[in-house]
Amino acid sequence: MADFPQAPSYRPDPAILKLGDAFYDPVTAADFPQTILRFRNDRAAAEIGLDPLDDNAWLRHFARFEPLPGNLPEPLALRYHGHQFRVYNPEIGDGRGFTFAQMRRGDGALLELGTKGSGQTPYSRFGDGRLTLKGGVREVLATEMLEALGVETSRSLSLVETGEALQRNDEPSPTRSAVLVRMSRSHIRIGTFQRLAYFGDAANMRRLVDWCLAELFGVEPEQDPVAQFFGLVVARTARLAAGYMAAGFVHGVLNTDNINVTGESFDYGPWRFAPAFDPAFTAAYFDHAGLYAFGRQPDAILWNCAQLAVSLRLISDAPPLIARLEQFEAQYRLSYPAPLLRRLGLRARDGEAGWRLKDAVDDALLATQWPIDRFFFDGFGGTLPAGYGPEWDRVRDTLAEHDPVPGARTPPYFAGEPCSMLIDEVEAIWSAIDRDDDWGPFHAKIAAIRQMREALDTAKVE
Structure with a gap:
């Protein structure tokens, strides 16, 4: 493709084809009436050489699903079964998504682009193969927050509004539609x-x-x-x-x-x-x-x-x-200790110190019902401020068994309030989009999450 910017870091490798066609079915993406770009994750795209794409090319590949150069020639819906709430279901598979591309990251890791809401497949059963815009917004918020907190997660690469009115039984309908592209190591499941x-x-x-x-x-x-x-x-x-x-x-x-x-x-x-x-x-x-x-x-x-x-x-x-x-x-x-200590800007002095801290924190949070995000924000660096009563004495003792990372509370994030992602906040972000097409709160929350991630990155536990 002459107009595809060939970044040196773009290394296509459709390795899934080595498995053979017993694992997937070729499918065709839905033809959406509109493609309005709502979110593109250039930080993630840069890891696989896709950040040079302009918005028009981005939409061709991640909403119209034009194949990427040297990659999968057509989307593949993966075959799988599963226990759903411990009831075995042999009639599932990729029902509204597919594997679109695979490429190598700079460190050699294989990364995969998969979709959600990209149309019907042989496994759609009675579903329409679509994704609500609200569902897409929620997934972007979840993945950004979990990544910031150090949880291994897929990452939302792209969210495009698609201009269809969807009917759903569990939310007000008709509702707006979207297609999501996620980036992860794999979609091979149990x-x-x-x-x-x-x-x-x-x-x-x-x-x-x-x-x-x-x-x-x-x-x-x-x-x-x-x-x-x-x-x-x-x-x-x-x-x-x-x-x-x-x-x-x-x-x-x-x-x-x-x-x-x-x-x-x-x-x-x-x-x-x-x-x-x-x-x-x-x-x-x-x-x-x-x-x-x-x-x-x-x-x-x-x-x-x-x-x-x-x-x-x-x-x-x-x-x-x-x-x-x-x-x-x-x-x-x-x-357990690594993500816990990362949220607190601490390093353990011995192998069991992190687990002792975990027990103390869980007990105090359970007894006091203190807001979780507030505690980790206040305790970052290893010292609890005034207002934490005697129920927190054991936490103070175990915090003292750890060393703060250098400059633990210096990032600008700690001059404000803790970043959280509670259900009321999510609903307020969606309400602004649904009512007024106001994406300001959404983008502001993404910016706040990324500021928190940068602050927590100073406290990585190797």
């Missing part, structure tokens, strides 16, 4: 393996394990590659669970088709951030039993890993899989 197990397809399951080790994890296979692969998934999903808890985040639908093997959070529907520490806090209005409540998320992710182990039994003995699964709790404990 449910991808469940589908292969369902059909008894051992050959393709072995092929997928080998592909994941080589393309997603960049490692050489060991003597037992299946157990090796499963151990990597367990470690990464345990880290994801720890990230959710440190961020005070509730995903809402932790089904096996929403857990990918790289341990990145993705596919944001009824998500919420908890205003205070409440293990029973839920995000989905339909989660009546609290299956995916805030405090149950680590157990939910562990259960999902167990379902992957069940699927892998098609090509593996049980004992090596059980041994890796039993490492989940240890990996969770190992992973």
